[in-house]
Amino acid sequence: MGKTIPRCLEQLDLRKSFVGLATGAGALYLLYKAIRASIKCQPPLCSNSPICIARLAIERERHGRDSGEIRRLLNSLDCKQDAYTRSMILHSITRCVYLLEAEASTCTMDDINLVAEMLDDKDNSVKIQALSALKAFSGIRKFRLKIQEHCIKVLELISTIWDMELHVAGLRLLNNLPLPDYVHPQLRRVMPALMEIIQSDCILAQVQAVRLLSYLAQKNDLLYDILNCQSSQPGSLLLEVLVFAEHLSEGRNATHYRAVKWHYNEQSLHEALFGDESKLADRLLSLVIHPEEEVQIQACKVIVSLQCPQDLGSRPSSCRPSHSYFKAGE
Incomplete structure (x- = not known):
């Protein structure tokens, strides 16, 4: 009886050893699979460094062969990463497109759509990086029509x-x-x-x-369309745009503005609003019969600012609008 108990204990210890060995082997295998999957889903380490990408660009210039970096990054977007990883991959794609433009030119329209799909991501940081990547691709002519979509x-x-x-x-x-x-x-x-x-x-x-x-x-002519004679336009929207136009007009009277001789392109916003060919004041006249008095008054302020571009303190009385005159129905 005394010999049987130790023998049973030895067998129990042996079984525990086998169970421990099997459990350890299983854990190692699962750890291996996790690491392998993680490596597969992560972008190449080199893509996280602008120095590495610049080195790839130099190597491509010297040897004339693609690094394959952009393709690896795009392929990695197929994996189910977390938001931070997706954001970093898109950021690296943006860098690569700028530094490896010739290589980026070999991408396809499907690649553009893949990046654009990230605009629907729940995380704002991913959306922002996707927008930056699309802007980088928009510098390549053949992608512009696709990005316009x-x-x-x-x-x-x-x-x-x-x-x-x-x-x-x-x-x-x-x-x-x-x-x-x-x-x-x-x-x-x-x-x-x-x-x-x-x-x-x-x-x-x-x-x-x-x-x-x-x-x-x-x-x-979109700004003029907003400031048109359609009384159906929301008063709050018209008022905001009119205030914006007034602030721009009054800004021309600032001392530091007048101290500089400005030159504007004929297609600039300044010329569209305040140039010799501008019809903004004429368009605004239709708003003096808008049903909302605040819109009427603000339209008058902009008209006066456009037609009498002096400082308020030096404007003649004839330039000051009479609010009662511009009320609807009078």
């Missing part, structure tokens, strides 16, 4: 998400493209968002928004 989506993002980095990235992309005619109705709908961006504290976003407004003024 996503302009409506970009305008939707700008008008529905209040994120200054996203605004800057989206507006930069739009300003880098010739906008097709079918985008114009959507542009009219996002005018309130553009006005809010211009009044924000982000200078980069303001600059990009004004550039887009300048494009609209010279290409589509």
